[in-house]
Amino acid sequence: MRRDVFQAIADPTRREIINLIAHRSLNLNTIADNFTVSRPAISRHIKILTECGLVTITQQGREHYCEANFKQFKEVSDWIEQYRIFWTDKLDALGKFLDEEK
Amino acid sequence: MRRDVFQAIADPTRREIINLIAHRSLNLNTIADNFTVSRPAISRHIKILTECGLVTITQQGREHYCEANFKQFKEVSDWIEQYRIFWTDKLDALGKFLDEEK
DNA sequence: CACTTGCGTAACCATTCGGTTACTTATATA
């Protein structure tokens, strides 16, 4: 059972989960409310995300709060960005960078 | 049959194929020589890569040369990089950028 | 204590994935 970040983010539902909890921790039921699939399905997606370190769970009473942990993105970013020069150019990259600085 | 870039790069063999042809086009048999799996298996991996636009094939005689097309990486990069601030900081990002400029 | 709520997990199912071998087709070459 391969369990790496590349595989974890291959599923669109899991990417949406990450989008959801990027800025604030949410408990599992709240996350599941945002999807049409069942709660157990979301539970398993989150399990996969925790198994590769992308999500950390903190239990608070009977609620399990899910928090995104983006450190694991470095592996993906490193791989993708080594090819950036091939799909954009330095000036574009600089422009984008400066825009983000504003 | 979902066929998007996220799913295409989820497989480690496909990422290796991209690494192989990143700097020079290679024909299919040459690519397959670098792996232990069979040529048809590689052929199907490359088919998946072409279906999502990551690889372009140019026939030259009886050889099919595979070229990487990194434009499709933008979708992945955009998604990952929007969270960069969470796993590094602006100064790190700037440093990395300046290093690349050298 | 009885009940509700939040969540994990087991069992099951259809589909997809990644691999194989065998075969076919197209292009070059003796």
Added chain:
DNA sequence: TATATAAGTAACCGAATGGTTACGCAAGTG
């Protein structure tokens, strides 16, 4: 023309994936 080479594809197979429903259990609440 006969043969060798490059590569796609079909048929098959076991394992993984993503979903479901049913159930169990821990933590609050009446």
